[in-house]
Amino acid sequence: MKDINFDHIVTRLRAAGCVFAEDEARMLISAAGTPDELDAMVGRRAQGFPLEHVIGWAEFCGLRITVDPGVFIPRHRTEFLVRQAAEIAKSGAVVVDLCCGSGALGAALAATLERIELYAADIDPVAVRCARRNLAAAGGRVYEGDLFEALPATLLNSIDILLANVPYVPTESIELLSAEARVHEARIALDGGTDGLDVQRRVALAAPLWLAPGGHLLVEVSERQAPQAVEIFARSGLIPSVARFDELDATVIVGTKPAF
Numbered sequence: 001m002k003d004i005n006f007d008h009i010v011t012r013l014r015a016a017g018c019v020f021a022e023d024e025a026r027m028l029i030s031a032a033g034t035p036d037e038l039d040a041m042v043g044r045r046a047q048g049f050p051l052e053h054v055i056g057w058a059e060f061c062g063l064r065i066t067v068d069p070g071v072f073i074p075r076h077r078t079e080f081l082v083r084q085a086a087e088i089a090k091s092g093a094v095v096v097d098l099c100c101g102s103g104a105l106g107a108a109l110a111a112t113l114e115r116i117e118l119y120a121a122d123i124d125p126v127a128v129r130c131a132r133r134n135l136a137a138a139g140g141r142v143y144e145g146d147l148f149e150a151l152p153a154t155l156l157n158s159i160d161i162l163l164a165n166v167p168y169v170p171t172e173s174i175e176l177l178s179a180e181a182r183v184h185e186a187r188i189a190l191d192g193g194t195d196g197l198d199v200q201r202r203v204a205l206a207a208p209l210w211l212a213p214g215g216h217l218l219v220e221v222s223e224r225q226a227p228q229a230v231e232i233f234a235r236s237g238l239i240p241s242v243a244r245f246d247e248l249d250a251t252v253i254v255g256t257k258p259a260f
């Protein structure tokens with residue numbers, strides 16, 4: 001594109017509080033088709049829209065994941081959950097990405113493993129549309145509805161890997177989140193109820209019905225929530241273990257359904 005004043009864009013972004021103004025300017029320039037479009041995109045970013053919603057994609061596990069406005073932006077922290085899943089999943093595994101949002105987790109696991117049978121579901125129709133685009137290449141089938149109710153009954157007792165990065169922010173902590181999350185991501189994508197674990201309780205309770213013998217449920221929690229999440233998993237009949245990666249401040253609970 002001609003007639004672009006890089007410095008002017010950087011100045012606008014910096015004035016709006018963008019810390020990585022130069023990097024963002026480059027990304028906006030490469031995403032825009034015309035100078036007018038670029039001007040509008042810089043304007044939206046300066047108004048506080050998340051960069052990923054402005055350019056239409058987020059980088060996750062080295063993939064370019066489409067994220068439509070309002071859809072939860074996959075966090076780098078969650079790459080750890082995908083890595084944990086990749087370590088235990090076998091080629092040919094039946095994988096479900098529950099509360100899939102953009103479908104980033106399923107897409108990343110499909111890109112890592114040779115062949116998986118991939119399903120995903122979310123309650124938010126905007127997220128479902130987005131996930132359908134992100135999972136098309138992997139042959140993923142995406143359903144809309146409340147947790148397991150969205151899934152076909154043929155998956156009962158047969159899921160090998162259940163990825164579930166559900167909302168886990170305690171309700172009263174929502175106001176402490178950045179405006180980018182609070183204002184521009186759907187509340188249902190963030191709010192996990194009083195202690196943040198309401199959706200996880202429902203997932204853990206039903207998981208043994210859907211997991212294959214020896215199958216695994218993987219969820220992300222905050223470090224503080226981990227002991228309680230372990231208890232929830234154990235009470236649901238899953239064998240819990242905790243994996244922690246300080247560098248990303250990532251805590252993952254893996255619950256395994258006994259094989260017999």
Ligand SMILES: C[S@@+](CC[C@H](N)C(=O)[O-])C[C@H]1O[C@@H](n2cnc3c(N)ncnc32)[C@H](O)[C@@H]1O
Nearest residue numbers: 072074099100101122123124146147165167189
């Ligand atoms: C924290 S976001 C995670 C999205 C995606 N897994 C990721 O990590 O990028 C939680 C997602 O759960 C979905 N969700 C919330 N409650 C749900 C429910 N009862 N049934 C299905 N999906 C739900 C939201 O719409 C949102 O997309």
